[in-house]
Amino acid sequence: MVEIREVHSLIERIQFADWPNRLYRDVPQYVPSPLSDEISDWDPGSNPAFSYCEAQRWLALRNGEIAGRIGTILSRRANEKWRTNRARFTQADFIDDPEVSGALFRAVEDWARAKGCDAVHGPLGFTDLDREGMLIDGFDRKGMSITYYNHPYYPEHLARLGYEKDVDWVEYLIDVPRPEDPVTERLNRLSERVQRLQRLHVAQIRRRADFQPYIEKVFALINACYAGLYGTVDLDAAQIQRYADRFLPLLNPHLACFVMNEREEMVAFAVSAPSIADALKRHNGRLFPLGFVDVLRSLRESDTLDLFLIAVRPDYQNKGVNAILMNHVLKGCHELGIVRAETGPQLETNARALNQWNLFSYQNHKRRRCFVKKL
Numbered sequence: 001m002v003e004i005r006e007v008h009s010l011i012e013r014i015q016f017a018d019w020p021n022r023l024y025r026d027v028p029q030y031v032p033s034p035l036s037d038e039i040s041d042w043d044p045g046s047n048p049a050f051s052y053c054e055a056q057r058w059l060a061l062r063n064g065e066i067a068g069r070i071g072t073i074l075s076r077r078a079n080e081k082w083r084t085n086r087a088r089f090t091q092a093d094f095i096d097d098p099e100v101s102g103a104l105f106r107a108v109e110d111w112a113r114a115k116g117c118d119a120v121h122g123p124l125g126f127t128d129l130d131r132e133g134m135l136i137d138g139f140d141r142k143g144m145s146i147t148y149y150n151h152p153y154y155p156e157h158l159a160r161l162g163y164e165k166d167v168d169w170v171e172y173l174i175d176v177p178r179p180e181d182p183v184t185e186r187l188n189r190l191s192e193r194v195q196r197l198q199r200l201h202v203a204q205i206r207r208r209a210d211f212q213p214y215i216e217k218v219f220a221l222i223n224a225c226y227a228g229l230y231g232t233v234d235l236d237a238a239q240i241q242r243y244a245d246r247f248l249p250l251l252n253p254h255l256a257c258f259v260m261n262e263r264e265e266m267v268a269f270a271v272s273a274p275s276i277a278d279a280l281k282r283h284n285g286r287l288f289p290l291g292f293v294d295v296l297r298s299l300r301e302s303d304t305l306d307l308f309l310i311a312v313r314p315d316y317q318n319k320g321v322n323a324i325l326m327n328h329v330l331k332g333c334h335e336l337g338i339v340r341a342e343t344g345p346q347l348e349t350n351a352r353a354l355n356q357w358n359l360f361s362y363q364n365h366k367r368r369r370c371f372v373k374k375l
Contacts, residue, residue: 068094138366169345254332
């Protein structure tokens with residue numbers, strides 16, 4: 001028999017956050033997120049999204065042992081924007097047992113019905129900058145620090161429970177061209193030409209402290225450019241500061257590019273960082289006492305780049321501005337010895353975002369899905 005237990009106590013909160021490390025302890029492709037982030041995301045005192053969200057978590061126990069976990073989020077802001085009445089499921093992990101997965105999703109669906117919802121979709125987080133999407137292809141590929149990993153049997157369980165595809169994201173693995181490759185010189189010439197014709201320039205960032213004046217502009221551009229993407233909501237000032245505090249320590253001036261016009265308005269940006277996936281895995285997501293040192297080492301020595309975010313202001317799109325971003329980051333890759341880059345999840349319908357990689361040698365090596373079920 002499966003017992004479903006709401007998460008309340010500190011011990012239960014830690015168990016909820018840490019249980020995937022036990023479930024995937026023998027899976028080399030699994031990469032945990034920082035445990036501290038997993039815990040603080042569910043703290044109303046730490047996560048500003050609780051100003052417009054309600055949320056609940058459950059653990060599934062079989063014979064007193066944890067066999068699964070799941071969370072649910074009711075985002076009033078998302079429902080208002082998208083004119084829906086949905087709850088989200090999130091952080092769903094379970095052993096290969098239909099009784100366990102069924103009990104977990106019934107808990108979510110009962111909670112959603114009690115809140116007056118007519119559908120459940122996910123996996124999604126509190127915002128679009130949280131982990132989202134269930135892996136449906138690419139199980140043999142190592143995960144990223146910003147994405148979920150899950151066992152291949154997960155989608156089969158979702159199908160049995162009546163969940164269907166709502167939308168897919170794809171992820172690309174890109175070969176970084178060498179300095180002598182023709183594409184490198186082509187990008188450099190195109191970047192210089194676009195800067196000259198559009199009267200643009202790249203902001204001079206020499207150290208991490210120089211990022212601070214640009215943070216607000218970056219997130220304003222995120223709100224503007226990502227507004228039409230699946231499930232997004234505008235980030236407010238408190239959320240902006242929270243995500244800035246989380247990602248800023250990872251950034252390297254060679255791998256982040258802010259494109260400005262003559263009025264010093266930001267018209268485009270690209271934010272990336274060396275992969276810290278291996279360091280997080282070695283320490284099960286625990287940054288202290290030793291994990292943080294290993295993460296810092298990865299930021300200096302990793303040969304893989306994680307591409308976090310990229311955006312171009314609508315009135316500057318289709319004008320070659322992407323070449324400026326790519327040229328800057330490519331030079332940084334050459335300086336740091338980075339040989340490959342991995343995109344985060346990109347909507348399969350976002351042709352403009354996907355087509356920007358056509359200059360490079362790449363492979364679509366992962367696909368993940370948001371499922372939906374009508375109640």
